Amino acid sequence: MDALIDVTPLYLQGFSQTLILLAVSGVGAFVIGVIVAAMRISPVPALRVFATVYTEIFRNIPLLLVLFFCAFVLPILGSDLDFFSLALVGLTLYTSPFVAEAVRSGINGVPVGQAEAARSIGLGFGQTIGLVVLPQAGRMVVPPLINVFIALTKNTSVAGAFFVDELFKAANTATRDHGNQVLLMLLYAAALYLVITVPLGLIAGVIEKKVRVLR
Amino acid sequence: MSASVLYDSPGPKTRRRSRVASAVSLILIAALVYWVVTVLAAPRVAANGQETPGMFDSSRIDILGNPLVWQNFLNGVLATLAMAGVAAVLAILIGIFFSFVRTARSAWIRVPSVIVLEFVRGMPVLLMIFFVFLVFSTGAYWAGVLGLGLYNGAIIGEALRAGILSLPRGQREAGLAVGLSPVRTRMSIEFPQAFRQMLPIILAQLVVLLKDTSLAYVVGYDELSRTIKNMQSFLGNRYLFTIFAVGLIIYLLMNLALSWVARWVARRSGPKLGKALPNTPKQLGEEGTRAITLPKQGYGPPDPPH
Numbered sequence: 001m002d003a004l005i006d007v008t009p010l011y012l013q014g015f016s017q018t019l020i021l022l023a024v025s026g027v028g029a030f031v032i033g034v035i036v037a038a039m040r041i042s043p044v045p046a047l048r049v050f051a052t053v054y055t056e057i058f059r060n061i062p063l064l065l066v067l068f069f070c071a072f073v074l075p076i077l078g079s080d081l082d083f084f085s086l087a088l089v090g091l092t093l094y095t096s097p098f099v100a101e102a103v104r105s106g107i108n109g110v111p112v113g114q115a116e117a118a119r120s121i122g123l124g125f126g127q128t129i130g131l132v133v134l135p136q137a138g139r140m141v142v143p144p145l146i147n148v149f150i151a152l153t154k155n156t157s158v159a160g161a162f163f164v165d166e167l168f169k170a171a172n173t174a175t176r177d178h179g180n181q182v183l184l185m186l187l188y189a190a191a192l193y194l195v196i197t198v199p200l201g202l203i204a205g206v207i208e209k210k211v212r213v214l215r
Numbered sequence: 216m217s218a219s220v221l222y223d224s225p226g227p228k229t230r231r232r233s234r235v236a237s238a239v240s241l242i243l244i245a246a247l248v249y250w251v252v253t254v255l256a257a258p259r260v261a262a263n264g265q266e267t268p269g270m271f272d273s274s275r276i277d278i279l280g281n282p283l284v285w286q287n288f289l290n291g292v293l294a295t296l297a298m299a300g301v302a303a304v305l306a307i308l309i310g311i312f313f314s315f316v317r318t319a320r321s322a323w324i325r326v327p328s329v330i331v332l333e334f335v336r337g338m339p340v341l342l343m344i345f346f347v348f349l350v351f352s353t354g355a356y357w358a359g360v361l362g363l364g365l366y367n368g369a370i371i372g373e374a375l376r377a378g379i380l381s382l383p384r385g386q387r388e389a390g391l392a393v394g395l396s397p398v399r400t401r402m403s404i405e406f407p408q409a410f411r412q413m414l415p416i417i418l419a420q421l422v423v424l425l426k427d428t429s430l431a432y433v434v435g436y437d438e439l440s441r442t443i444k445n446m447q448s449f450l451g452n453r454y455l456f457t458i459f460a461v462g463l464i465i466y467l468l469m470n471l472a473l474s475w476v477a478r479w480v481a482r483r484s485g486p487k488l489g490k491a492l493p494n495t496p497k498q499l500g501e502e503g504t505r506a507i508t509l510p511k512q513g514y515g516p517p518d519p520p521h
Contacts, residue, residue: 060426062427077255186349193342
């Protein structure tokens with residue numbers, strides 16, 4: 001028990017860093033993801049190709065290598081950010097294609113008749129998307145989007161390998177300091193992760209049920 | 216070619232404008248790539264006046280002529296595949312197990328399984344691998360296999376459960392009516408259909424599993440990404456970029472190949488794109504009457520794609 005109290009400041013420090021990583025890269029990934037999804041359905045072929053290539057590349061590289069790229073190759077390109085900001089950039093880049101795919105599948109889930117009706121009363125591409133398709137897609141996108149953010153929460157643990165003092169790194173340190181109570185230390189860290197992921201999962205479940213009834 | 220419903224098929228004027236926009240964005244993207252390449256290729260001068268060659272200088276890439284380096288990469292790839300293969304089999308087995316206990320009739324089985332599932336799904340894989348490694352002291356390889364298998368098994372289990380739930384209720388009722396036991400009905404009637412329906416999702420999860428083997432670095436297993444790191448410390452920072460680039464390309468090729476296979480299988484046996492399977496209920500309670508109107512569904516091979 002003493003050991004638990006002992007590591008609490010360390011864990012809370014890591015937990016707050018994890019939360020910041022989650023919030024900032026979550027917002028960043030959302031913005032980039034929506035832009036990429038918009039590019040993917042746009043009428044301009046070059047944008048479509050670019051968005052597809054972007055999605056395919058970042059979805060098929062392990063997060064570890066993306067962060068490796070950010071931590072060691074971006075400085076060569078002239079960035080002078082610290083490791084925390086570089087981890088933010090890496091997590092944002094890695095998560096954005098997943099957001100884009102969630103948004104795109106939501107847009108594809110809107111019945112074709114809706115878009116056809118909008119087109120037939122003379123709305124343009126921007127109006128069709130902005131006034132008719134996106135408001136309907138938005139509500140269907142929320143559950144998969146929350147799943148993406150749950151995955152992001154778990155992925156922040158990888159940043160611990162790149163000199164970011166987040167929760168997993170704290171757990172790593174704690175298991176080294178309290179070698180005789182490894183199980184307790186790890187369960188403590190797991191509980192803190194579950195504090196974020198389980199409520200998010202519950203929210204997703206509730207929203208999913210609501211949407212299903214509405215449709 | 217079927218045009219998107221989101222915009223008219225373009226006329227000559229729009230087509231010209233879209234071509235211009237394409238060209239402009241291509242030029243912008245090309246300029247960005249060019250900038251990255253030139254910055255990487257430029258020799259840099261450190262603060263103490265020492266000059267190091269650019270990233271594409273021959274002194275940095277001559278290492279690729281050495282067969283030992285390729286031998287190392289090959290070992291890394293094989294170690295990655297060895298872990299991913301066994302973990303994938305394990306994940307599917309665990310997934311099947313989870314889907315059974317999660318849908319069990321007795322609450323004494325169902326409730327604990329829900330708790331375990333939530334626990335496993337909410338934890339980072341990295342922590343899971345580390346957990347297995349430290350608590351069960353299994354050694355690096357099995358820590359990775361068990362951690363990845365357990366985590367992905369939980370996700371596959373949820374997918375299979377969703378598949379079982381989406382079957383028409385008549386499937387189960389028919390099985391019970393011809394005298395099969397509940398377990399037998401689940402095994403030989405419901406489960407095969409759910410598995411086929413969820414195959415695309417399961418395969419997509421296996422791509423994630425292959426990617427996640429890189430996390431086994433935490434327990435010191437020498438898979439591909441750790442090989443990269445090892446070679447960097449062995450050969451020196453001079454070759455960092457080269458080795459990293461090669462490793463990146465290897466990962467991309469492996470994962471794209473597996474994604475492609477997954478997509479191919481999904482096209483062949485999964486639910487057809489854009490068209491919901493007739494037995495997928497669109498509304499709650501709808502599945503009750505569906506089974507009567509669709510007597511053939513789910514038996515024998517699915518209809519060939521038209």
